[in-house]
Amino acid sequence: MLLQLNKIFKWVNVGGSRTFLLRDINLTVQQGEFISIMGPSGSGKSTLLHIIGMLDDADEGEYVFADQNVFKLKEKQRSQLYKQHIGFVFQAYHLIDELTVYENIETPLIYQDMKGSERKAVVADILDRFGIVGKKDLFPSQLSGGQQQLVGIARALASNPKVILADEPTGNLNSKQGEEIMELFKKLNKEDGVTIIQVTHSEKNASYGSRTIHLLDGRVDQIVNS
């Protein structure tokens, strides 16, 4: 078991009444799974992903990641846990505009206090794996959307995480680019055993996963195993 969510509730108070963003979410994810989260706008997909990614807290419930109770950890320990095991991929890529491709990929390694020489080797390896060695000195603005997302995934993988959380990774891409990215996810999942949890609107993209979780109004509507 990689992670487990037990009875997760999250709400906001608006003018005296309580609006639930998530209600009674229970989810167990095994190492090596490929999970898709689907649902209409406002159903809580991103909120769930953020909680899994430790960017957000739940108001109630328990979250166990790699045998540690996440909500009970101190800020520093949580950060430690998360920067070692979790990689994020965004719809809008979110590369740092002022950094080159190489430096963008290198950034998470810096925050892991990896030594300079080691960083060089890791980044070189990843550039090689993704076939973007020739682009390493370019800035994000000089790349196409698909290439930027490729760099985004490369960056997420740099720290060799157990799980990649992807928030509509193909949302800003055309279908051909999107397909390439999804193939890449599939390959990473199959060959490298990286756990992938993605939020998506597209049935087609969801079908890459082994399990699809449908959310509606903050609760699990149904779970489909493919």
Added chain:
Amino acid sequence: MIKNYTKLAWRNLLKDKAYSAINILGLSIGMAVALLIALWIWDEVTFNEYHKNHKQIAQVLGNQTVNGEIETYTSVAMPLGNELRTLFGADFKHVSMASWNFRHTLAIGDKKINQEGMWVEPVFPAMFTLKILNGKLLGLDDPTSIMLSESVAKALFGKEDPLNKLIKMDNKDSYKVTGVYEDLPKNTTLSGVKILLPWEKYLATEPWLNKAKTEWGNHSFQTFVQINDKAIFDKVTNKIKNASMIHLKEAVNGKEELLLQPMDNWRLHNEFKNGKLQGGRIQFVWLFSIIGFFVLLLACINFMNLSTARSEKRAKEVGIRKTVGSLRRQLVGQFLSESVLVALIAILFSITMVQLLLPFFNEMADKNTSVPWSNGLFWLIILCFTIATGLIAGSYPAFYLSSFKPIQVLKGTYRIGRFASLPRKVLVVIQFTVSITLIIGTIIVFQQIEFAKNRPVGYTRSGLITVDMTTPDLYRHYDVIRGDLLATGMVENMAESSSPTTMVNSTNIGFSWDGKDINSLPSLGTIGVTHEYGKTIGWKIKEGRDFSKDFATDSNAFILNEAAVKLTRLKNIIGKNIKWGDKQFTVVGIVNDMVMQSPYSPVQPTVFLMNPEWANLITIRMKANSSIPDALSKISKVFKKYNPGAPFVYQFTDEEYGKKFSDEERIGNLALFFAVLAILISCLGLFGLASFVAEQRTKEIGVRKVLGATILNIWGMVSKEFVLLVVISFLIAIPIAWFNLHQWLQGYEYRTEISFWVFVLAGMGAMLITLLTVSFQAIKAALANPVKSLRTE
């Protein structure tokens, strides 16, 4: 990691050049001001430290009770020197009597120069640790010797060796050069002393000086002492307190207490009130420290404001960094290293600025400071100062920017709300409060100077020149010199006196009259004049008559000024007698008060007496229609004829009078200089801020324009926010400025009122500057095509 931070900081600087330029420029100016002020303060607090014994040297002062008030004088009686040496020898290492710094004419053959110097005892050069370049430290042992400063030696002898050469002084005696000392630097009290003469010889120059050796009532000399290394000033003061009073008791009813004024206080703590130390120039040190601090603060505020205003641009980066594992601490570190980098770049510019401004600054501040390029400590301090400035300027932005929640910024739901700009507004208000206060302060300082300058002086100042009678040749030739001067056709009148119109050289006690309160001990300014004095300077006789040759009895006559009449409390004073010492004088006239001393103080009660014997100064009135260079050249011929032993040196009374304002004018100019820079910094910040506000509100402005807003509407909308801030600053600045300036003006007895228009003027000025600064951005935003701005969303 530092390398990574620096690289990123550098790229961020290059990316938004206008923003970086404003930031760096603002910070450079602020730091330059702080550096200039630091150099100024350093110069002030190390004043007199050229003398190695500065911690042990003191001057003996006297607290005299006069007219019921305690006045502190630097002049003491001559026997005091020996008294201290014999009775209190255990406490003093050295004691030296000294004269005032007199002007003398030095001549070698045809070469003549005028220089100022003091008569001192042989131990004086050693006590003040003069650096001997040639000859010996004990050069004044021999009563015919003279010691020269390097500059005087150069002026007289050029490259020749001056040692043992003879110099003729004041066309009288000759003196042998026994030593040449390095000129005292400008930041020493005695820097104006260019020659040193033997005390022993001084006593032989005039009979009254020889007499003064035993006179405890004649306060015409200075005493400098160096206490023993282990002695403490206060304790020694307590011991010697009554040293002169014991002897005075027999003579007069006055009261005198002695005290030691340590050398370290000479410059900054030199004002006494009621016999107690009351501060002095130290107030300017405080004033400028505060100004320097605030100007630097303004620059730091600029940095904070611009950085946080730009936060939307950096927010995304913060979000990403946090999601890839950055701790907040690391982000703070990153932003702080950016601001330190900016500060480091800024210090380079500011040191360059300081170097370029220094000649101008020195001129304005009457200083001779320089950047200590080769001093390692200086660079260490600069480095610490820079890093500290960078950290302070970067602190708020760093904590603000690093506080962003990654989910919000990455989702794009993050917006800078109304609340977020509040701290920025507070900072702008602080900036403008400081700027407006400085504007008001500067205006009032100049107003006070102008007020004192316009004070009626009671005589006609323009067209007057004075000539010191330095050599015996000028004495006892009054009528022939006067006749020759009048014969030039350029001179309207000429007279002699014992004080110029810009000074009262001597003040005396011992006056009495019928009905005088026996317990009071009035002191009056006493000025000896010739018959033509009043006509020459153009004084106004209020009652009675001027001195006249028609009355032989005028050698026993007094003319009083109004203040003196008031002091006597006598009515119908003309014709009444006043006794001075054992001599009776008759009051023949009352003259309107003349401003002869500080233009800020009430006029001192003064008597004029017809006594050509006292005179040591010639006053000449040139004809109003004559050209000054012509007149001077003709006058100089007369002086060459009668006084061949001395160069013709004169002073314009107008200029001498103007010098009374030099301290205030200097402070005013410096304050103006700093105020202008403070405003410049604030405007730079405002300009940057306005551009961000305009950018932030691009969409709003677009929508408004589509809905029919005119350019004027938009301009008003964008400007309104800033105008409001200036109004708030103005309201805060008024009481602060009023209170402080009111306090400052209390130091002047003749002072201007703080009028309301000054505040209005400063407020309007600040408003105008704000509108000009903001309008550029506001109009630019208003002119933009709404179609374009709306499409960017």
